[in-house]
Amino acid sequence: xxxxxxxxxxNRLHLFxxxxxxxxTFLSFCSYAMLYAIFCITARxxxxxxxxxxxxxxxxxxxxxxxxxxxxxGHQIKSYWDGDExxxxxxxxPYHIAIPGYVYGGLIASLIDCHSTGTAAAxxxxxxxxxxxxxxxxxxxxxxxxxxxxxxTPLGVTLDLRSRVKEIKGRKVVVTTTLSANGEICARGEVxxxxxxxxxxxx
Amino acid sequence: xxxxxxxxxxNRLHLFxxxxxxxxTFLSFCSYAMLYAIFCITARxxxxxxxxxxxxxxxxxxxxxxxxxxxxxGHQIKSYWDGDExxxxxxxxPYHIAIPGYVYGGLIASLIDCHSTGTAAAxxxxxxxxxxxxxxxxxxxxxxxxxxxxxxTPLGVTLDLRSRVKEIKGRKVVVTTTLSANGEICARGEVxxxxxxxxxxxx
Numbered sequence: 001x002x003x004x005x006x007x008x009x010x011n012r013l014h015l016f017x018x019x020x021x022x023x024x025t026f027l028s029f030c031s032y033a034m035l036y037a038i039f040c041i042t043a044r045x046x047x048x049x050x051x052x053x054x055x056x057x058x059x060x061x062x063x064x065x066x067x068x069x070x071x072x073x074g075h076q077i078k079s080y081w082d083g084d085e086x087x088x089x090x091x092x093x094p095y096h097i098a099i100p101g102y103v104y105g106g107l108i109a110s111l112i113d114c115h116s117t118g119t120a121a122a123x124x125x126x127x128x129x130x131x132x133x134x135x136x137x138x139x140x141x142x143x144x145x146x147x148x149x150x151x152x153t154p155l156g157v158t159l160d161l162r163s164r165v166k167e168i169k170g171r172k173v174v175v176t177t178t179l180s181a182n183g184e185i186c187a188r189g190e191v192x193x194x195x196x197x198x199x200x201x202x203x
Numbered sequence: 204x205x206x207x208x209x210x211x212x213x214n215r216l217h218l219f220x221x222x223x224x225x226x227x228t229f230l231s232f233c234s235y236a237m238l239y240a241i242f243c244i245t246a247r248x249x250x251x252x253x254x255x256x257x258x259x260x261x262x263x264x265x266x267x268x269x270x271x272x273x274x275x276x277g278h279q280i281k282s283y284w285d286g287d288e289x290x291x292x293x294x295x296x297p298y299h300i301a302i303p304g305y306v307y308g309g310l311i312a313s314l315i316d317c318h319s320t321g322t323a324a325a326x327x328x329x330x331x332x333x334x335x336x337x338x339x340x341x342x343x344x345x346x347x348x349x350x351x352x353x354x355x356t357p358l359g360v361t362l363d364l365r366s367r368v369k370e371i372k373g374r375k376v377v378v379t380t381t382l383s384a385n386g387e388i389c390a391r392g393e394v395x396x397x398x399x400x401x402x403x404x405x406x
Binding site for chain 2: 066068071073074093095096097099106109110111142143146148149196200
């Protein structure tokens with residue numbers, strides 16, 4: 001039975017009829033639970049309502065295989081501020097395998113790379129005190145990437161990326177990133193990102 | 204007109220008739236050119252006739268997204284010995300883009316990672332003086348990966364990977380790798396690979 005079949009017509013009337021029979025304490029509990037859920041969502045960096053860093057990139061710079069919103073074949077990762085740190089999540093496909101049961105290390109490097117350069121861009125805007133949709137656009141490329149694989153990353157669960165800006169100086173931003181699965185850190189990375197030359201950011 | 208149409212029937216007779224009219228010096232030159240071509244192919248590590256490192260991996264370990272021959276969605280890179288160095292090539296797809304005209308850094312990291320761990324495995328077999336199809340299988344995973352992006356890597360050309368074993372000690376192999384495009388080194392990597400525990404290599 002479909003969604004409409006389940007909740008439409010007579011069933012819907014039964015549901016509303018039922019409400020009249022439950023104890024007011026139960027309804028009060030439901031209201032509190034709903035408020036708590038809204039608090040939890042908004043407390044997590046407001047990222048359910050904010051645009052991702054990558055969604056501010058101008059169209060001609062939004063084709064990156066790792067994070068470009070316009071690359072239909074790519075990973076399209078989305079990064080958000082969470083206080084002084086930045087966060088992103090990614091659910092690998094079953095074919096993103098290294099050996100049975102574990103995630104491919106090259107994908108882990110790619111996720112750390114893109115989330116870190118996105119964070120570098122967002123940090124540069126923050127340092128200049130301006131919003132990410134203001135001109136001129138600030139985009140960063142990777143000068144160096146280092147990843148330590150601390151333990152095998154299990155396949156089949158959502159991965160959490162969390163970054164912190166270690167250094168920001170001139171056109172260079174150094175970002176450290178962890179990648180976790182099931183709450184355990186599986187890989188730790190450091191990216192040296194440098195601001196892209198203007199001739200590459202222009203159309 | 205097809206291949207057979209071009210060279211079959213009367214055309215073939217014309218070709219043989221032509222041979223009788225050319226100068227013997229020209230035929231001699233052709234023979235030398237053919238011998239030189241055969242020398243060039245065989246001198247390049249015999250890799251046109253040898254199996255790639257990755258093609259020796261047992262089936263249950265041949266699904267890696269970077270180099271597994273059984274992963275239909277993956278890169279399926281193939282690495283070969285070229286003397287003391289190992290080589291591989293890869294032609295990125297148009298969607299493996301970073302910014303217009305250039306290759307995505309995460310792909311570069313992935314290629315360096317897989318070619319280096321493949322090289323580590325081949326070097327471990329070599330160090331034990333045994334062929335890659337002998338038991339027990341030796342597979343390596345990445346403990347750490349470092350990539351320096353020296354210049355933007357152009358999209359649309361075949362990339363050349365070249366690795367050298369820097370250190371081999373116990374279960375650890377350190378491999379340095381360059382990635383070149385049009386003969387110029389665009390990225391330089393170092394991978395610390397460690398032999399996979401036996402419980403992960405068994406079926």
